[in-house]
Structures are given as C-alpha cells and as structure tokens.
Amino acid sequence: xxxxxxxxxxxxxxxxxxxxxxxxxxxxxxxxxxxxxxxxxxxxxxxxxxxxxxxxxxxxxxxxxxxxxxxxxxxxxxxxxxxxxxxxxxxxxxxxxxxxxxxxxxxxxxxxxxxxxxxxxxxxxxxxxxxxxxxxxxxx
Amino acid sequence: xxxxxxxxxxxxxxxxxxxxxxxxxxxxxxxxxxxxxxxxxxxxxxxxxxxxxxxxxxxxxxxxxxxxxxxxxxxxxxxxxxxxxxxxxxxxxxxxxxxxxxxxxxx
Amino acid sequence: xxxxxxxxxxxxxxxxxxxxxxxxxxxxxxxxxxxxxxxxxxxxxxxxxxxxxxxxxxxxxxxxxxxxxxxxxxxxxxxxxxxxxxxxxxxxxxxxxxxxxxxxxxxxxxxxxxxxxxxxxxx
Numbered sequence: 001x002x003x004x005x006x007x008x009x010x011x012x013x014x015x016x017x018x019x020x021x022x023x024x025x026x027x028x029x030x031x032x033x034x035x036x037x038x039x040x041x042x043x044x045x046x047x048x049x050x051x052x053x054x055x056x057x058x059x060x061x062x063x064x065x066x067x068x069x070x071x072x073x074x075x076x077x078x079x080x081x082x083x084x085x086x087x088x089x090x091x092x093x094x095x096x097x098x099x100x101x102x103x104x105x106x107x108x109x110x111x112x113x114x115x116x117x118x119x120x121x122x123x124x125x126x127x128x129x130x131x132x133x134x135x136x137x138x139x140x
Numbered sequence: 141x142x143x144x145x146x147x148x149x150x151x152x153x154x155x156x157x158x159x160x161x162x163x164x165x166x167x168x169x170x171x172x173x174x175x176x177x178x179x180x181x182x183x184x185x186x187x188x189x190x191x192x193x194x195x196x197x198x199x200x201x202x203x204x205x206x207x208x209x210x211x212x213x214x215x216x217x218x219x220x221x222x223x224x225x226x227x228x229x230x231x232x233x234x235x236x237x238x239x240x241x242x243x244x245x246x247x
Numbered sequence: 248x249x250x251x252x253x254x255x256x257x258x259x260x261x262x263x264x265x266x267x268x269x270x271x272x273x274x275x276x277x278x279x280x281x282x283x284x285x286x287x288x289x290x291x292x293x294x295x296x297x298x299x300x301x302x303x304x305x306x307x308x309x310x311x312x313x314x315x316x317x318x319x320x321x322x323x324x325x326x327x328x329x330x331x332x333x334x335x336x337x338x339x340x341x342x343x344x345x346x347x348x349x350x351x352x353x354x355x356x357x358x359x360x361x362x363x364x365x366x367x368x369x370x
Contacts, residue, residue, distance in 0.1 A: 029192040032309065034200070036330060071219065075212050082209070093205045095190055102191050106314065111192040117201045121212065128215050132341050135226055136348070146275055150268050157264040166256035168305030175304070179322050187312055195310040195320070199327045211331045218338035222345045 003052075010052045017045040021126075028118035029111050035118040039125025046126075047133050055137060064134060067127045074124030081116055259300040266293035278359045280347050284340060291336045298325050298332075 025038035050058030082093040090097035093113075100112030109115070165172045186198045200208050254261065266289060273286030302322030310323045347357060354362050 029194050029197045031194065031311065032196075034194075034197050034330075036334065071216070075216055078209060078212060082205075093209075095202050105187055105191040106193060111190050111198075113205075114190060114192050114197060114201045117205070117208070118197070121208070124212060124215065128219055131219055132222060135223055136345065143276060146272065150272055153271075154264065154268045157267070158261055161260040161264055162253060162257055164257065164260065166253075167259055167300060168303050170304055172301070174301050174325070175322055179324055182323065183310070183320055193312045193314075195312065195323045196327050199323060200330060204327070207331060211334050214335055214338055218341055221342050225342075225345050225349060 006052045010048060014045050014049060017048075018042060021045065021122075025118060025122040026108065026115075028122075029114045030106070030108070035121030036125055038118075039122040040129065042122065042126040043129025046130050050133065050137075055134070059134070062130060064131070067130045067134075070123055071127040071131065074120050074127070077120040078117065081113060081120075260297060263293045263297035263300075266290075266296070280350070280357045280359060284343050284347070287343075288336070288340060291332075295329050295332065298329050301325050 021038050021041035023038075024033040024041065025035060028034040028038065046058070046062060049061070084100075085092055085094040085098040088098045095111075095113045096102065098113075101109075102112050103110030105111075182195060182199060182203070186195045187193065190198045190202045192198045192202075270286045270289035270293060273289065274283050277283065277286075302325040304319060304321045307319045307321040310320045312320075350362065351357055354365055356362060
C-alpha cells in the first residue's frame with residue numbers, strides 16, 4: 001500500500017522493535033520470555049516492513065533463499081549441540097555433564113547450553129514467520 | 141431448523157461439561173493433584189542444576205530439551221508442507237500460460 | 248449462596264467450557280471455509296486457558312528466582328507444556344489456509360455448499 005504516514009512511521013519505529021526482540025532473546029534465561037516470543041517479535045518486524053513497502057523491496061533486503069538457509073541452520077545447530085554431549089561421554093542433550101561453561105547464576109553469559117539453544121530457537125521462529133508470509137503473498 | 145437442533149445438542153454438551161468441571165478443586169488451592177513431587181523438585185533444584193533463575197527456561201531447554209526438539213521439527217514440517225502445496229499451483233498456471241502463447245503464435 | 252461462591256472459585260474452567268462450545272457451534276453452522284478455521288482456533292484457545300489456569304497458586308509469584316528470598320511460586324510445568332501446543336496450533340492454521348488458497352484457484356469459490364454441488368455435477 002502507498003501511504004505516506006505509514007511509510008514514515010514504519011521507518012522510524014522498526015529499529016526499536018528489533019532491539020526489543022533481540023533483548024528478549026538474549027535474556028531468555030534471566031527474565032520471562034525465551035526463544036519463542038523473541039523470535040515472533042523479530043519476525044513481526046520484517047512482516048511490517050514488507051506490508052508497508054511492498055514485496056519487491058522486502059525481497060531485496062531478505063531474500064527467499066536467505067531465510068530458508070537460516071531456518072535449516074537453526075535446526076541443525078540444535079542437533080549439533082545435542083551431539084556434543086555424546087562426544088564428551090555423556091547422554092544426548094546434557095548440560096552440565098558435557099562440559100559447557102556454567103558461569104555464575106544471574107549473569108548474561110552463564111548456564112551453558114541454555115543461552116545457545118535460545119538463540120537457535122529465536123532465529124528459527126523468526127525465519128519461519130518470514131518464509132510463510134512471503135510464500136502465501138507471492139503471486140507469480 | 142438445523143440451527144435450533146444444533147443449539148439444543150450443544151446446550152446439553154455445555155451442561156455436561158460444567159457439571160464435570162465443578163467437581164475439581166478450586167482455583168489457587170495448593171492441594172490439587174498437579175502440584176506433586178516433580179514440581180517441588182523443579183522449583184527447589186533448578187538454580188543448583190543449571191544456574192538459570194528462570195525456571196520455565198530451565199525446564200524447556202535443560203530438563204525436557206527433547207520435547208523442544210520435537211516441536212522444532214513440527215515448525216520445519218509446516219514450512220515444507222506449505223511450500224509444496226503452493227508452488228505446485230503456481231507452476232501449473234505458468235505451464236498453461238506458455239501453452240496458450242504457443243498456440244496463438246502458430247494459429 | 249454456596250453455589251455462587253463455588254461458581255466464583257471455578258470461573259476460569261467455566262469460561263473455558265463456554266469458549267469450547269462457542270467454537271464448536273461456529274465450525275458446525277457456517278458454510279464459509281474461513282469461518283471454520285477461525286472456529287478451530289477458538290477451540291484451541293479454550294484448551295490453552297483450561298490448562299494454564301490449573302497451575303495457579305493463590306499468593307504465588309511468577310517463577311523467576313531472585314536470590315536471597317524464599318517465596319511461593321506458581322506451578323511451572325503446565326506453562327512449559329502449553330508452549331509446544333501453541334506452536335502446533337500456528338502450524339495447523341498455516342497449512343489449512345494454504346489449502347483454502349488452492350481450493351479457490353480450482354473451484355472459484357470458498358463456500359462449502361457450492362463446492363460440494365460442483366463436485367456432484369462433475370462425477
């Protein structure tokens with residue numbers, strides 16, 4: 001849609017939405033939120049961009065193949081983190097028995113596998129929202 | 141006519157559900173059967189086992205990480221299903237358009 | 248009097264049952280395919296409400312441990328189970344909407360009575 005007010009406000013407000021989404025993903029083990037809600041907020045910001053500026057300009061910023069690659073990378077990252085536990089003589093998907101750095105309770109870099117899994121889940125949910133929207137809207 | 145029949149049957153279902161729900165212990169009481177020893181273990185030992193103050197994040201990524209792997213697979217499967225259904229229709233439309241253009245050129 | 252007190256104590260479960268019946272009526276009555284998808288979403292929302300309000304403990308706080316104090320927390324296990332359920336609901340809605348797009352391309356309408364009449368003529 002070609003509306004001047006929507007375009008101006010969208011251009012001003014999208015960095016704040018993305019900053020809020022990245023904050024929720026990074027502090028997934030300290031405050032309420034976690035991977036799923038942070039990923040949904042990031043995906044919603046890109047959907048807002050492609051709604052107000054048209055589909056061609058949004059495809060130039062984040063093409064279809066890039067979001068497909070990010071999505072498959074998310075699930076492969078999860079499986080690699082699980083296999084680290086088997087290589088270190090533990091079980092599949094362990095945290096303390098596989099030698100991840102634990103840190104102290106309450107810091108940002110702490111608690112081993114939890115922060116890495118949260119990053120993977122956030123990226124995967126965001127790219128799922130973007131790919132679904134572009135596939136349903138495309139008409140050629 | 142059909143709507144009134146549906147409404148009577150669904151009103152009967154609503155009465156059945158409400159009389160079953162009133163038998164449960166009230167909201168907020170601490171002696172309902174869902175607050176058992178598994179929950180007490182999770183609440184007391186989450187910080188010791190994984191150094192994370194958020195108990196729900198510790199449950200879904202440390203104690204029960206296998207269920208989260210299954211849910212990630214469900215997300216991936218939905219993307220694969222949507223792409224396979226929608227791109228098949230778009231390819232059919234393109235083939236029909238090129239066939240019509242070839243016929244107009246020859247005829 | 249005890250009946251009114253008992254109703255106020257169980258108000259979340261009664262609302263979940265009412266939402267379920269409303270969603271089921273929407274699926275059965277309307278003949279437009281999009282309204283049926285919305286009815287399925289309403290039924291899923293009622294089940295999420297029922298599950299999460301099982302875990303409430305009166306006087307408890309949200310399950311984030313602040314070091315040094317001893318509090319009563321609510322039950323975190325039903326909330327952790329429902330996170331997976333919400334994602335499954337979103338996936339089912341996305342797939343059924345893509346099937347509706349394909350139906351519209353083939354038959355030209357989204358009304359279920361007209362689609363069944365057209366299929367009855369062809370065979």
